[in-house]
Amino acid sequence: MAIKIGIIGSGGMARHHLERFSAMSTAEVVAIASRNEQTGAQLAAQHNTGFIPEWAHLVAREDIDGVVICTHNDSHGEIALAALRADKHVFVEYPLASDVGEGEAALRLAKERHRVLRVSHPEVVSNEHQALKEKISELGELLLTTFVRLTPGRGARPEVLFNLPISGTPAHFFIYHIYPIVDCFGGAASVESRAAYDGLTESGQYQRFVNTLTVEFKRGGIGQWTWAGGIAIDTAVQNERYVLSEGTLSYDGDGWDCSGDWGLIGLPVFDSPQPTLQQLWLSEIQNTADQPPCLKDAEVALEAIRISLAAAP
Numbered sequence: 001m002a003i004k005i006g007i008i009g010s011g012g013m014a015r016h017h018l019e020r021f022s023a024m025s026t027a028e029v030v031a032i033a034s035r036n037e038q039t040g041a042q043l044a045a046q047h048n049t050g051f052i053p054e055w056a057h058l059v060a061r062e063d064i065d066g067v068v069i070c071t072h073n074d075s076h077g078e079i080a081l082a083a084l085r086a087d088k089h090v091f092v093e094y095p096l097a098s099d100v101g102e103g104e105a106a107l108r109l110a111k112e113r114h115r116v117l118r119v120s121h122p123e124v125v126s127n128e129h130q131a132l133k134e135k136i137s138e139l140g141e142l143l144l145t146t147f148v149r150l151t152p153g154r155g156a157r158p159e160v161l162f163n164l165p166i167s168g169t170p171a172h173f174f175i176y177h178i179y180p181i182v183d184c185f186g187g188a189a190s191v192e193s194r195a196a197y198d199g200l201t202e203s204g205q206y207q208r209f210v211n212t213l214t215v216e217f218k219r220g221g222i223g224q225w226t227w228a229g230g231i232a233i234d235t236a237v238q239n240e241r242y243v244l245s246e247g248t249l250s251y252d253g254d255g256w257d258c259s260g261d262w263g264l265i266g267l268p269v270f271d272s273p274q275p276t277l278q279q280l281w282l283s284e285i286q287n288t289a290d291q292p293p294c295l296k297d298a299e300v301a302l303e304a305i306r307i308s309l310a311a312a313p
């Protein structure tokens with residue numbers, strides 16, 4: 001029997017998930033909830049499903065097994081908690097929450113109630129990420145990770161993204177740059193952050209930012225992230241280094257390289273078939289009939305927000 005799903009939000013990611021789930025015979029999207037009645041009702045009509053203005057009413061519906069949360073960052077934790085309290089399985093867009101206490105409570109509830117809690121970080125279904133983890137395990141002790149992203153743009157909805165109360169600090173809305181590194185190297189023993197905003201208004205909107213984070217990993221080694229956005233640069237730049245005692249992994253925008261005594265080689269990535277995140281979540285829900293859900297990835301998502309939220313002003 002198809003797993004019945006409710007989707008919350010009616011923007012870009014809601015549309016993306018709706019299209020994916022609608023194409024799967026193992027899922028049935030039975031309702032969409034959004035505070036935006038225009039885009040919500042339109043999306044629901046396009047996919048021949050019901051529209052509910054209040055997300056709390058969707059979460060309370062007894063015919064729904066799983067809830068997909070695609071709202072802005074500031075409401076993920078609250079909605080995930082409400083859904084878990086109503087015994088729903090949860091798929092939440094990253095970040096898991098914008099408050100560590102909410103994230104911890106969500107993990108606790110998922111464990112107690114045997115519910116699947118999946119955050120939308122895609123590394124679990126990425127062959128490249130799995131190849132990186134394997135290579136890291138061969139390269140000894142971690143010394144340093146560096147990550148730099150400089151971008152001229154302000155996103156499709158700058159009033160949402162460049163907005164501290166809604167999206168959090170850049171470190172928090174760029175949680176998808178933190179999660180992969182935490183998945184490879186574990187959580188932080190300490191976090192230091194610096195941020196500067198141009199044109200910051202009383203309501204927390206801004207025009208331009210720089211944000212840096214430095215962590216000491218619990219396992220040893222230092223991690224550094226640097227972001228700057230809305231800046232005077234022609235095109236976005238991103239590079240990363242994982243420096244370990246026996247070799248260094250490097251990314252400059254076009255695949256990973258590994259250097260050491262052997263010289264420089266491209267990281268081999270095997271092209272094995274992977275499920276989509278949506279397929280993975282549905283299969284995890286089906287498996288809860290026989291076994292408690294695996295919450296390992298949600299634990300990593302929690303460690304990642306412990307870092308990004310330590311950077312909050």
Ligand SMILES: NC(=O)c1ccc[n+]([C@@H]2O[C@H](COP(=O)([O-])OP(=O)(O)OC[C@H]3O[C@@H](n4cnc5c(N)ncnc54)[C@H](OP(=O)(O)O)[C@@H]3O)[C@@H](O)[C@H]2O)c1
Nearest residue numbers: 009010011012013034035036070071072073075093094120
């Ligand atoms: N996995 C990925 O690749 C990926 C990519 C981009 C974004 N994201 C994450 O996905 C989330 C959604 O991003 P998006 O690009 O889809 O944003 P979006 O296009 O602005 O859509 C957000 C939707 O949620 C609604 N909404 C926001 N807060 C709400 C609340 N408290 N209660 C009810 N409805 C609410 C919005 O209504 P209004 O129209 O009234 O604002 C809008 O319909 C963000 O947290 C973002 O970090 C993930």
